[in-house]
Amino acid sequence: MNEDQLRLLYRQVILDHSQHPHHHGTLADGSHEKEMENPTCGDVITVQVKLSPDGQQIADIAFNGSGCTISQASASMMTDVVQGKTVQEARDAVYLFSQMITGKETTKEMDDVLGDASLLAGVRAFPARIKCATLAWKALDQALPGFPEKE
Amino acid sequence: MAKLSPINKTDFPMWQGADAVPDAVYLDSAATAQKPQAVIDALVHYYTRQNANVHRGVYTLAEQATEAYENARQTVADFIHAEDTANIIFTRGTTESLNWIAQSWGGTHIQAGDEIIITIMEHHSNLVPWQQLALRTGAKLRYVDIDDQGLLDMPAYRAMLSARTKIVAVTQVSNVLGTINPIQEIGQLAHAAGAILVVDGAQSAPHMPVDVQALGADFFAFSGHKMLGPTGIGVLYGKMALLEAMPPIEFGGEMISKVEKFQTTWADIPWRFEGGTPNIAGAIGLAAAIRYLQAIGLDKIRDHERALTTYALDQLKAIPGLTIYGPQDAARRGGVIAFTLNGVHPHDLATVLDTQQVAVRAGHHCAQPLMQRLGVVATARASFYLYNGQADVDRLVAAVNEAKEFFQQ
Numbered sequence: 434m435n436e437d438q439l440r441l442l443y444r445q446v447i448l449d450h451s452q453h454p455h456h457h458g459t460l461a462d463g464s465h466e467k468e469m470e471n472p473t474c475g476d477v478i479t480v481q482v483k484l485s486p487d488g489q490q491i492a493d494i495a496f497n498g499s500g501c502t503i504s505q506a507s508a509s510m511m512t513d514v515v516q517g518k519t520v521q522e523a524r525d526a527v528y529l530f531s532q533m534i535t536g537k538e539t540t541k542e543m544d545d546v547l548g549d550a551s552l553l554a555g556v557r558a559f560p561a562r563i564k565c566a567t568l569a570w571k572a573l574d575q576a577l578p579g580f581p582e583k584e
Numbered sequence: 585m586a587k588l589s590p591i592n593k594t595d596f597p598m599w600q601g602a603d604a605v606p607d608a609v610y611l612d613s614a615a616t617a618q619k620p621q622a623v624i625d626a627l628v629h630y631y632t633r634q635n636a637n638v639h640r641g642v643y644t645l646a647e648q649a650t651e652a653y654e655n656a657r658q659t660v661a662d663f664i665h666a667e668d669t670a671n672i673i674f675t676r677g678t679t680e681s682l683n684w685i686a687q688s689w690g691g692t693h694i695q696a697g698d699e700i701i702i703t704i705m706e707h708h709s710n711l712v713p714w715q716q717l718a719l720r721t722g723a724k725l726r727y728v729d730i731d732d733q734g735l736l737d738m739p740a741y742r743a744m745l746s747a748r749t750k751i752v753a754v755t756q757v758s759n760v761l762g763t764i765n766p767i768q769e770i771g772q773l774a775h776a777a778g779a780i781l782v783v784d785g786a787q788s789a790p791h792m793p794v795d796v797q798a799l800g801a802d803f804f805a806f807s808g809h810k811m812l813g814p815t816g817i818g819v820l821y822g823k824m825a826l827l828e829a830m831p832p833i834e835f836g837g838e839m840i841s842k843v844e845k846f847q848t849t850w851a852d853i854p855w856r857f858e859g860g861t862p863n864i865a866g867a868i869g870l871a872a873a874i875r876y877l878q879a880i881g882l883d884k885i886r887d888h889e890r891a892l893t894t895y896a897l898d899q900l901k902a903i904p905g906l907t908i909y910g911p912q913d914a915a916r917r918g919g920v921i922a923f924t925l926n927g928v929h930p931h932d933l934a935t936v937l938d939t940q941q942v943a944v945r946a947g948h949h950c951a952q953p954l955m956q957r958l959g960v961v962a963t964a965r966a967s968f969y970l971y972n973g974q975a976d977v978d979r980l981v982a983a984v985n986e987a988k989e990f991f992q993q
């Protein structure tokens with residue numbers, strides 16, 4: 434492992450998201466939420482969503498909690514990705530993200546769907562940090578209606 | 585100050601050979617220790633020259649295996665100054681030892697209204713078994729707090745003791761704060777109140793001389809893998825009167841004297857607690873580890889780690905924004921230093937250190953109530969053993985500074 438891999442892991446965009454996370458806070462009128470803990474470090478994250486009246490779309494999203502650079506940046510990026518998406522599109526994004534982090538390569542589809550979040554692919558080189566990256570996505574998945582039947 | 589060299593790094597294959605990383609810095613011995621060639625050799629010797637089941641065969645090989653296994657028990661008994669080999673039960677490790685006490689002795693001696701005292705610095709394995717025992721029986725679990733130095737609040741402990749106190753369970757050395765607790769005094773007070781003393785020796789037995797009788801321990805638990813031995817082997821020491829009052833909780837082969845269709849008589853102590861084929865290789869490997877440690881001398885190991893800890897505390901304290909938890913004086917702590925760095929999450933810190941080939945732990949160290957008490961979610965932790973030297977500390981400090989720069993640019 435070397436400095437280059439470190440730079441790949443901690444890209445500027447990732448550091449920015451971590452220091453100034455998007456959608457950080459709580460929703461006054463959230464409809465669904467899930468709190469999740471990273472068992473290795475004890476970091477806790479809560480993801481809240483507000484679905485549209487027909488229950489199909491993520492009208493608003495927020496996350497709360499503190500954690501490492503990777504978990505905070507990943508949560509922030511996740512909220513950007515799924516804000517305004519349908520529940521199914523959000524689930525698909527969770528799936529793609531998980532595939533990207535645990536897989537070998539980033540496909541064009543991943544790039545398109547995940548946007549900034551595809552930069553977290555650098556976590557692959559640091560297996561011990563994968564749980565940090567996937568925490569918020571898992572929380573979202575479980576917060577959304579239809580879990581775990583859709584798994 | 586003369587440069588503090590490792591006592592004997594060359595005995596450890598981890599750093600030897602063409603495919604080794606000779607300058608890898610291992611600072612996570614509180615989690616598990618590296619193994620010297622002598623221990624590996626003992627395992628290979630058992631599996632290649634002595635392998636047979638114990639207490640069963642009449643043939644020579646089985647006799648030899650049994651002798652090696654029982655000799656290991658003697659080595660352990662001598663190591664912690666137990667009264668007799670009968671006081672030594674082989675387990676899977678500290679966790680299993682403590683669970684057995686809680687389930688067996690605890691399960692038959694604890695009732696609603698009794699009190700169990702532990703401390704806020706306990707590892708989950710000396711916490712959850714008591715918590716669950718209390719929940720099961722209706723007993724009350726009480727915690728002794730720490731002061732700002734990470735030392736136990738002894739006046740609070742004294743005040744907590746009463747005729748209701750049945751068990752006092754405490755770690756000899758904290759795996760986070762490093763604090764060395766006054767076990768003797770804690771035990772005397774516990775005994776005066778009529779309670780038994782359970783000592784978690786996971787972080788003490790590997791690093792300092794231990795005399796369970798002088799400590800006044802009624803039960804003492806430790807793990808082989810943290811003291812240069814193999815994983816999967818550990819020890820439960822118990823005073824004979826307590827072991828006699830303790831029903832076995834695992835039933836099967838080896839632990840019986842006679843089985844009839846509707847009743848069984850147990851084997852003698854300690855075998856009645858060792859149901860099934862034991863970890864024979866593990867016990868033999870642990871004995872080899874103990875002999876290795878004894879040849880160096882536990883006093884010498886303690887002195888080395890204390891000097892190294894003093895040096896590390898000084899170096900780390902000089903880093904702005906770095907907080908060290910636990911006693912600031914190395915005389916009161918083992919070779920474990922938990923720390924946090926302002927603005928850098930311990931996970932990120934450990935990742936940067938890893939890229940510099942410096943292995944430290946980051947997380948809650950299986951002590952979440954303590955983390956809460958300290959007001960942190962996680963910390964980084966460096967821990968030392970006899971193969972560490974000043975150069976390792978220097979690499980740690982340099983890497984921490986590098987991480988600081990990296991995240992503050």
Ligand SMILES: Cc1ncc(COP(=O)(O)O)c(C=O)c1O
Nearest residue numbers: 677678679707709759784786807
């Ligand atoms: C103080 C303390 N107690 C208990 C344990 C548990 O030991 P083991 O996992 O070997 O059972 C540890 C090890 O992490 C420890 O540091």
